[in-house]
Amino acid sequence: MSELPIWLIGCGNMAGAMLAGWLVADEPTDRFRIVRPSGVPFGSGISVQSHLPQSGFGEAIVQIGFKPHMLADIAPDMRSLVGPETCIVSILAGVELATLREAFPDAGQIVRAMPNTPVALGKGVVGLIAEDEQGEHAADVATLMAKLGLAEWIADERLFDVVTALSGSGPAFVFRFMDALARGGEALGLDPAQALRMAVETVRGAAELAGQSDERPATLADRVASPGGSTRKGLDILDDDEALAKLVHATLEAATSRNREMAEEARR
Numbered sequence: 001m002s003e004l005p006i007w008l009i010g011c012g013n014m015a016g017a018m019l020a021g022w023l024v025a026d027e028p029t030d031r032f033r034i035v036r037p038s039g040v041p042f043g044s045g046i047s048v049q050s051h052l053p054q055s056g057f058g059e060a061i062v063q064i065g066f067k068p069h070m071l072a073d074i075a076p077d078m079r080s081l082v083g084p085e086t087c088i089v090s091i092l093a094g095v096e097l098a099t100l101r102e103a104f105p106d107a108g109q110i111v112r113a114m115p116n117t118p119v120a121l122g123k124g125v126v127g128l129i130a131e132d133e134q135g136e137h138a139a140d141v142a143t144l145m146a147k148l149g150l151a152e153w154i155a156d157e158r159l160f161d162v163v164t165a166l167s168g169s170g171p172a173f174v175f176r177f178m179d180a181l182a183r184g185g186e187a188l189g190l191d192p193a194q195a196l197r198m199a200v201e202t203v204r205g206a207a208e209l210a211g212q213s214d215e216r217p218a219t220l221a222d223r224v225a226s227p228g229g230s231t232r233k234g235l236d237i238l239d240d241d242e243a244l245a246k247l248v249h250a251t252l253e254a255a256t257s258r259n260r261e262m263a264e265e266a267r268r
């Protein structure tokens with residue numbers, strides 16, 4: 001692994017979670033340089049500046065982590081700093097490789113990465129697509145992202161918006177389910193704090209079991225549902241006319257569609 005410097009242009013919730021994950025994975029702190037207008041310190045002795053550097057990035061991984069609609073404003077100021085040795089990594093939802101190439105015409109390599117917030121614990125998911133997966137710095141980026149959890153190359157950029165909905169937004173959907181589980185228990189008489197603790201640990205345990213098992217989650221669900229028992233009665237509610245499957249499908253469709261809109265907005 002080369003020890004290329006890593007610039008984080010924008011380091012809010014998502015890039016901050018990634019940086020936390022890299023530090024947990026013992027990446028050296030002096031690899032990282034943050035640019036954020038607020039200049040708010042990150043801690044761990046990491047260099048933070050409120051303006052872009054005066055001289056070019058040179059051979060470096062430069063990750064952009066601001067809001068997608070800001071690309072048109074920020075890229076012109078970055079353009080002269082980006083050269084053929086620079087690898088741009090974008091975590092901007094929706095924004096396509098072609099749009100990024102227009103924004104950074106001189107970049108050597110451009111990679112899109114779609115992380116999720118559990119990367120802060122090294123337990124995230126990162127979808128990846130590069131202009132040239134075999135090209136310069138693609139392997140460096142993949143190695144770096146693999147330190148944050150499961151890193152997967154996505155073969156077709158048209159599916160990247162779906163990946164963004166499934167794993168990028170996914171933690172938000174799972175958090176909603178945890179809340180609903182806890183609130184359901186609370187409504188049936190459990191102490192609220194106890195219900196939340198038990199809901200969170202139930203999701204954590206179920207996720208670990210599913211992660212370690214060769215069986216599909218549907219089979220694991222059947223193992224919980226003893227014939228004639230109570231779990232089946234609950235599953236019958238979720239499965240009635242595929243209620244949960246339809247709800248989740250509509251959820252992913254809505255998020256995917258917004259990712260496509262953001263791609264369109266960034267193209268304008």
Ligand SMILES: NC(=O)c1ccc[n+]([C@@H]2O[C@H](COP(=O)([O-])OP(=O)(O)OC[C@H]3O[C@@H](n4cnc5c(N)ncnc54)[C@H](OP(=O)(O)O)[C@@H]3O)[C@@H](O)[C@H]2O)c1
Pocket residue numbers: 009010011012013014015035036037038039040065066067068070074091092093114115116117168169
């Ligand atoms: N949140 C997620 O779970 C998630 C998941 C995957 C992808 N993403 C993508 O990550 C990106 C950031 O989302 P977020 O949730 O982390 O938002 P956020 O917390 O609002 O962070 C935005 C960052 O952009 C910085 N910024 C604003 N203007 C800038 C400028 N002119 N130059 C450089 N940096 C600038 C902000 O600086 P200050 O810190 O100084 O305010 C902040 O660090 C989005 O493109 C989103 O699509 C987010």
